[in-house]
Amino acid sequence: MIAYYRGLPGLAVQLDALARQDYEGSFEVIVSDxxxxxxxxxxLDRYPERERLRLRRVDSxxxxxTSHARNVGTRAAEYDFIAYCDQDDAVYPGWVRAMASAGREHDLVGGPLERDSLNDPVVASWRALPDPDEPFVMGRFLPITFGCNLGIRRTVFDAVAGWDESYPTAASDVELCWRVQTAGYRFGYARDAMVAYRFRTGLRETWPQAVEYGREEARVAKQYGAPGRRWWWFPIHAAVVAGTAPVWPWAWSRRRLGQWTWVTGNLAGRIRGSIRYRTLYW
Known part of the structure; x- marks a missing residue:
């Protein structure tokens, strides 16, 4: 299922990736508009692999x-296991097979991301992604998977009332993962369900995304009582940000500017979130 918003022409990359799946069973692709x-x-009417993908649009x-779009798309689905991917990424050929296999034994499933296929080397260096060999534990609390690579049983989705639409974008995946697990359902990790993840390519777009991620992570951490990083992480992070601040930013390489923008924006977001939600989340 793909949540869609102003995604043309890039949507073709993801649809083409879904058309290359090696899964032998039947599946459908819903684009929630x-x-x-x-x-x-x-x-979509003209897409050449429309029939093979059983491709259809629903209006959200x-x-x-994004959370509302995913809820609408999920409730329109015909199958009892839903796998989410994003409009600007590209799933690997074995993605559906790996997600479906893990979904037979687990209630909620995640998989790894890689950054090199869809990003130029400079942009790819701006952010580190979690270790692909094991699930990522957020906030020293519970494992999570990202919304661009997440699968859930339909019965579990209904039992927990779907995606929380008060989290329209950032941290909605964290909130859903933690809500499902704290309700007693099983989390599984599908190592072979790899997704090529696309970064934002401009500094002006990267900064607000980093801030929003940090701010909303603080919110969901307070909601579930997640401790976050240990207290001494904040002064170390702040010292690194201050010590590497660009005195003459125009003399910096794009690689270095991007890395500093992401790290600093995430710290700023955590500070804003800690103030807004009256918590300490580093």
């Missing part, structure tokens, strides 16, 4: 946000 785009419908444009 959070924009209300007539261009999208025309594009009544409420803005």
């Amino acid at each position: 959070n924009e209300g785009s007539t261009d999208l419908q025309r594009y 444009s009544d409420v803005a946000g």
